[in-house]
Every structure is written in structure tokens, then in C-alpha cells.
Amino acid sequence: MSSERPVTVVDQGEVLGGLFASWDAIAALLANASEEQWRTPTALPGWDVHDVVAHIVGTESMLSGIATPEPDIDLGELEHVRNPIGAMNELWVRSLRGESGAELLQRFGDVTGRRRAALAAMSTEEWNAPTLTPAGPDSYGRFMRIRVFDCWMHEQDIRDALGRPPADSELTGPDSRLSLDEMAASMPFVVGKKGKAPDGSRVLIALTGPLAREIRVAVDGRAALVEDFGGAEPTVAITLDGLQFTRRAGGRPPMAGRSDAVDYQGDAVVAAHIVENLAYVI
Known part of the structure; x- marks a missing residue:
């Protein structure tokens, strides 16, 4: 696709380091979570911890080329679904609700593993190529910085729900810094x-x-x-x-x-x- 405005060029290794660190943090945070903890409501309307992880799994599955699930209800009936992106997210969340926390964590590891390999193999040209992102047309690299931000924010949602706020030392990594870079923009x-x-x-x-x-x-x-x-x-x-x-x-x-x-x-x-x-x- 073409874009009339210049794309944001971000360092591939730096952004991937932040994205992988964010995935690692989420996996570690939930490694020993009980089923009750997986079903703890978060501050996000309509979503518990399981739903937050299902959303991340869904997004990375979509980026891997897996088709979005078909709706099982009229999503317009859900008060917390307010736009097309929210509706797409909800399709994945609903389709994965039947899995246990352990099953979902395994799925999370599988899909992020495939994404790690695919992203690491991307050429510089592919990384800097314009594409559609949640912030409008920009580089694929900017899209992945947005993914760092999204995953990092959801890690904090999980921490907030489970009463496990981050220690200062857990806020000094590349995922935190890149998330703030994205927010500053x-x-x-x-x-x-x-x-x-x-x-x-x-x-x-x-x-x-x-x-x-x-x-x-x-x-x-x-x-x-x-x-x-x-x-x-x-x-x-x-x-x-x-x-x-x-x-x-x-x-x-x-x-x-x-x-x-x-x-x-x-x-x-x-x-x-x-x-x-x-x-x-x-």
C-alpha cells in the first residue's frame, strides 16, 4: 500500500526486544495462576484476566494469518463493544472462553513463538514498509511498537486485577520504555x-x-x-x-x-x- 505521509522508522531489534520482553512478562506472571485468578475481572469492561490474554492471542493469531472467528451473537448487544476494532477483539475473546487458563497459556506460548520467528526473519524493507496500523497508515515497525504498548498495558491490567502491582525494577525494561515512546507520540x-x-x-x-x-x-x-x-x-x-x-x-x-x-x-x-x-x- 502507499501512504502520503512519511512512515515512522523504528529500530527492528529494539522493538522486537521490547515485544518479546512483554510476552515473557505476561507468561511469567500467569505461569502459576489458579483458574480462579484467570477468571478475575479486570478494569476493562466485560473482560476478566482470561479475556485479556485471549485478546492478545487473537491479535497475534490474526497477524499470523489465522481467520477471525465467526460471531455467535449480535455483538451490538454488548455494551462494552463500541467500535469495529472492539467487535473484532470480542470475536476472539468469545471463541476462546471455553479453554482453561492452562490451555490458553499454552496457546499464548504457541502463537507468540510463531510470531517471534516470523518477526525476526523480516527484512528491513518489510519492517519499514507502509501498512495499516491502529494509528492509521504507518510502517510495520510502528505497528509492532503499538503491539508492545498494547501488550504492556494489558500486563498492567492483569497485575491490577490480581493485586500484583509491578515493582520499580519491573518498569525499567525495553517494553516499558517503548510503551511510553508510543504514548508520547x-x-x-x-x-x-x-x-x-x-x-x-x-x-x-x-x-x-x-x-x-x-x-x-x-x-x-x-x-x-x-x-x-x-x-x-x-x-x-x-x-x-x-x-x-x-x-x-x-x-x-x-x-x-x-x-x-x-x-x-x-x-x-x-x-x-x-x-x-x-x-x-x-
């Missing part, structure tokens, strides 16, 4: 479109804790990520824990055991409106 949309920051705004989002970083968005006709503000001070500064930032941006409740406090500096009205509209994930 969406902050111009959050700040400019959803947060409606006025022209001339210089917004600093300062993350603390093991996911510490600074995300800068300048609004000059349109919002864009910038390395710095050219020596100018931010008009808005928002400071919060990095993990809680990911929870807010993902439309999830706070993770237990970490402060969810948010500090505003500068234009408090604009800052509050941005924070109120941080959730952007479909």
Missing part, C-alpha cells in the same frame, strides 16, 4: 485536539518514578512533540507518576500502591483540561 493529539490547549501553549508533562521522562508539546497552529521550548518556559507543567500517567491515558483506574497525585504549574485551567482528557486509547 499521541500527546500532541491529546494536548491539542482533546485538551484544546490554545495556540502558543508550551506543555510539559513531567513523569516521575521508574518511568520518569519529560514530554514536551508545543502548540503553534497545530500541536507537535518538541525536544525543547527554545529557551522559553512552559506555559503549562503537569507532573505525575509515570505509571499512573499510563493508567490515565489508557482510561484505566489508578494502580494501587502508587501516588496518583497530579501537580499543576502555569495555566491551571488549561492543565486541568488536558489531564481530564488524557484518556485516548480506543
